[in-house]
Amino acid sequence: MKIHDLKISVLLATYNGGNYLNEQLNSIQNQSNVEVLIVTSDDCSSDNSLQLLKGACTANSELIILSPKRLGSAAVNFFRLLRDTDFSQVDYVALSDQDDIWQSDKLSHALRKIQENNVDAYSSNVIAFWSSGSQKLINKAQPQQKYDYMFESAGPGCTYVLSKDVALDLQKFLIENEEKCHSIELHDWFIYAYARSNGYKWFIDPTPHMLYRQHADNVIGANVGLKAKLARWKKLRDGWLVEQALLIANILGYSNVLPIQKLIRYNFADRLWLILNVTKLRRRLRDRIALVLFLLMPLKR
Numbered sequence: 001m002k003i004h005d006l007k008i009s010v011l012l013a014t015y016n017g018g019n020y021l022n023e024q025l026n027s028i029q030n031q032s033n034v035e036v037l038i039v040t041s042d043d044c045s046s047d048n049s050l051q052l053l054k055g056a057c058t059a060n061s062e063l064i065i066l067s068p069k070r071l072g073s074a075a076v077n078f079f080r081l082l083r084d085t086d087f088s089q090v091d092y093v094a095l096s097d098q099d100d101i102w103q104s105d106k107l108s109h110a111l112r113k114i115q116e117n118n119v120d121a122y123s124s125n126v127i128a129f130w131s132s133g134s135q136k137l138i139n140k141a142q143p144q145q146k147y148d149y150m151f152e153s154a155g156p157g158c159t160y161v162l163s164k165d166v167a168l169d170l171q172k173f174l175i176e177n178e179e180k181c182h183s184i185e186l187h188d189w190f191i192y193a194y195a196r197s198n199g200y201k202w203f204i205d206p207t208p209h210m211l212y213r214q215h216a217d218n219v220i221g222a223n224v225g226l227k228a229k230l231a232r233w234k235k236l237r238d239g240w241l242v243e244q245a246l247l248i249a250n251i252l253g254y255s256n257v258l259p260i261q262k263l264i265r266y267n268f269a270d271r272l273w274l275i276l277n278v279t280k281l282r283r284r285l286r287d288r289i290a291l292v293l294f295l296l297m298p299l300k301r
Contacts, residue, residue, distance in 0.1 A: 001091070003111050007035040008161070009090040010107075013077040014053065015043040017098030020213060021052050027102040029060055034107045038063040038096075039085045043077050044070045049098070075187035078157070082167070083174045093167040095188075097158040099213045100126075106209040110161040117203045121195050122161040123154040124205035126212035141206035142283035147259045149196035151245060151281045151291070154204050156212060157188030166200055180251050186244055193248050239299060271295045 010028055014021065028038055040063065042050050050068060057063045066084055071077045078095060087093060092114075094107060110122045129135045140155035154160070162170070170191065174181060184190045195202055242263065249260045259281060262270035274281065275295050278288045 003108050003115075004033045006091040006111055007037060007089065008092045008094055008107055008111075009085060009087060009167075010036055010038045010094045010096050011078065011081040011085060012038055012040045012096045012098065013043070013074055013081060014040060014045060014049045014098045015074070015077070016045045016047045016049060018045070018047040018049045018052060020099035021049055022056075024096070024098055024100055024102070025052070025056050027100075027104075028096060029056075029062075030104055031102065031107045032104045034111065036062060036107065037090060039066065039081060040064070041066045041071075041077050041081045041084075042068045043072070044068050073185060075184050075190070076182060078187045079174050079178075079181055079184070082171055083178065085171075087164060087167050087171065091164055092161055093164070094161045095157050095159075097156075097213075100158055101211040101213070103209045107161065109207070109209050110159075110205070113203055113205055114161065114163070118201070119203040120163045120166050120200040121154075121192075121202045122159075122205065123156070123192075123202070124159040124210075125208040126156055126159060126210055127208045128212045128214050130214050135211075137208065138212065139206070140283075141204045144202065144204065145283055146280045147257075147277075148281060148283050149193045150249060150254070150257070150259055152283070152287065153186065153189035154192040154202055155188070157191065158212065159205075159210065160188065160191060162191075162195075163200075166195055169198065170194055177251060183247055184244070184251070189244070190248055190251075193252055197252050197254050242299065266299050 012028070028036060040053050042053065042065070053065050057065055066081070069080065071080055092111065110124070114122050123140070125141050126138050127135050128138050138156070173194065192202065246255070246260065246263065249255045249257070254260060255264070259274065259277070262274050275292050278292055282288045282291055
């Protein structure tokens with residue numbers, strides 16, 4: 001099917017994003033060569049986010065607002081969107097944050113790459129930007145590894161585009177396992193792990209087609225600068241990332257796979273195996289080094 005004949009459902013999660021929401025809505029509505037249906041879920045914002053969405057809905061009939069619901073995190077909000085959105089009339093599903101800026105060809109380019117590479121899902125590098133005017137490429141497009149999905153995401157979730165088959169399978173899983181998934185804090189990692197562990201093919205594009213806004217209220221944000229790197233290291237040392245890895249593995253049913261078994265037991269031999277196989281666990285050299293340093297230390301439980 002030709003790109004311009006395809007329809008994409010863009011799932012937009014909002015919470016107190018009024019300062020940036022209009023700019024992002026405009027960039028989604030101005031996507032070229034594709035038909036876009038925006039579906040939004042607001043986490044009971046205390047600012048004007050919901051009013052802005054209603055105004056956009058008046059101006060654009062291709063926007064659906066789900067009833068506001070207190071959800072408590074971006075991950076749970078995106079899971080709600082994936083559960084409650086009707087995908088029967090669309091061909092693909094994309095995720096969107098509330099504060100980024102998409103290039104006009106972001107979605108059409110993603111669909112072209114999905115078709116060219118014969119894959120089921122897509123993510124990409126992004127350009128992080130700050131109010132100061134600074135910009136930096138966030139490179140997540142290193143070659144995928146055998147077990148990388150057990151230890152990291154495929155990049156920012158705001159770049160994800162899923163085929164209808166992946167979206168429908170994921171939707172069914174989330175409906176059946178809603179309570180279990182409430183503890184997941186990194187929806188982008190979970191979605192990547194779901195797709196890869198179920199045999200779906202994923203493409204990580206080195207070419208960025210969006211500006212990834214950085215500000216004080218980012219849930220995760222770009223891992224740029226010493227302060228951000230130290231914060232990530234602290235989460236790793238405190239065991240939070242390991243807990244998430246084990247939780248995702250348990251929910252998705254691959255806890256018996258060798259790297260996860262090694263992580264669960266975590267004796268000297270297990271840690272040595274993980275270190276010797278670190279190239280299969282993470283894509284980027286810097287992340288492999290960080291994981292090795294972590295594995296040399298006792299695990300905080």
